[in-house]
Amino acid sequence: GAxxxxxxxxxxxxxxxxxxLRCDPISGHVSLFWYQQALGQGPEFLTYFQNEAQxxxxxxxxxxxxxxxxxxxxxTLKIQRTQQEDSAVYLCASSPQGVANYGYTFGSGTRxxxx
Amino acid sequence: GNSVTQMExxxxxxxxxxxxxxxxxTATGYPSLFWYVQYPGEGxxxxxxxTKADDKGSNKGFEATYRKETTSFHLEKGxxxxxxxxxxxxxxxxxxxxxxxxxxxxxxxxxxx
Numbered sequence: 001g002a003x004x005x006x007x008x009x010x011x012x013x014x015x016x017x018x019x020x021l022r023c024d025p026i027s028g029h030v031s032l033f034w035y036q037q038a039l040g041q042g043p044e045f046l047t048y049f050q051n052e053a054q055x056x057x058x059x060x061x062x063x064x065x066x067x068x069x070x071x072x073x074x075x076t077l078k079i080q081r082t083q084q085e086d087s088a089v090y091l092c093a094s095s096p097q098g099v100a101n102y103g104y105t106f107g108s109g110t111r112x113x114x115x
Numbered sequence: 116g117n118s119v120t121q122m123e124x125x126x127x128x129x130x131x132x133x134x135x136x137x138x139x140x141t142a143t144g145y146p147s148l149f150w151y152v153q154y155p156g157e158g159x160x161x162x163x164x165x166t167k168a169d170d171k172g173s174n175k176g177f178e179a180t181y182r183k184e185t186t187s188f189h190l191e192k193g194x195x196x197x198x199x200x201x202x203x204x205x206x207x208x209x210x211x212x213x214x215x216x217x218x219x220x221x222x223x224x225x226x227x228x
Contacts (some may be wrong), residue, residue, distance in 0.1 A: 004158070031214060042119075042204050042218030043159070058213070091158065095214070103149065103161035104216070 002026075004107035006092050013082045015038045021077045021110045025094030032066055032075050033104065035091040043091055049075060082114045117142045119205050121219035128195055128226050136190040136222045139206035146190040146207040148172075148181050149216065153202045157203075162190075162203070195226045 005024040007073075013019050023034050030052055033045035045059040051072035060067070064083075080085055089105040089111045093104035122137040140146065149160040150172070163172030165181035165188065172179050177192045188205060205219040 033215065035216075040220070042220045043216070045215040045217070048215060059215070067172075095161075103164060106151075106158035106160070108158040110154070 003048075004092055004094050005099075006008060006107035006110050007054050008110060009108065009115075010111050015083060015097050018078065018080045019082055020111065021090050021112070023077070023092030023094075023107060025073065025074045025075070025092070026096075026104075026105055027073075027083050029094035029096050029105075030073055031095040031097065032069060033093045034075070034077050035093065036061075037089040037091055037109070039088070046077070046090075067107075079112075082112075085114055087114045117146065117217045118207060119207055119217055119219035120192060120223050121205050124221070125223035128224070130196045130197055130226055131228050132226075134190070134195045134199075134224070135204075136203055136224070138188045138190065138219060139213060140186050140188065140205075140207050142186075142207055142209055145183075145205070146209040148179070149206045149208070150188070151218075153204065153206040157181070159194070159204065162194040163210075181189060195224075196222055197226045197228055200224055201225050207226050220226060 007022045034046040038044040047067045048056040049069040062078045068076045090107040091109045093106045095104045118141045118191050122150045140191045141145035147166045149164045151159045163174040165172040170181045179190045204221045206216045
């Protein structure tokens with residue numbers, strides 16, 4: 001596609017509910033990243049895929065967070081038993097290569113609100 | 116670990132004023148440095164980058180020079196426009212930390228006509 005597409009754009013979840021956030025990267029982009037952006041803060045790294053391989057998940061804040069990219073294209077970030085502190089904008093970015101020098105293309109994000 | 120520190124905001128300027136947003140970083144070795152811009156309701160967009168010391172990145176009238184001696188990458192523009200109103204993020208990446216970007220907290224810029 002023309003850009004990185006994320007869905008849903010907004011999600012309201014009750015505390016304890018499971019959510020799934022989707023990212024459609026630019027076609028052919030090898031690298032895919034997830035970031036979490038709290039209100040008024042810069043994005044924080046969550047996890048990184050190169051094709052279908054999850055090469056780095058050190059930024060996932062707890063074992064309630066899980067990400068997958070089974071066919072090396074679309075990725076899903078799943079959050080189980082959501083908590084209020086999970087409220088944030090979740091950003092997805094993709095890149096044709098595995099280095100940041102090319103500059104990633106970011107999606108518009110999914111704003112998650114846990115009530 | 117790596118970190119990026121931006122000047123505290125928000126910044127409010129009149130149209131055609133000179134802009135400086137300070138950014139300093141902490142990293143070992145030679146990181147690549149970036150400025151990203153986030154317009155309301157949109158995703159982050161790469162504004163400019165520099166990959167080695169003394170490089171100058173430039174785009175849309177914005178400039179930033181990679182200063183290793185002061186570990187800085189300050190963003191400047193000679194004459195801002197109302198359309199430049201956005202949040203600006205300084206960021207770095209380093210091969211030793213994979214391909215991830217480490218961001219500063221962002222600086223909200225408002226330009227008034």
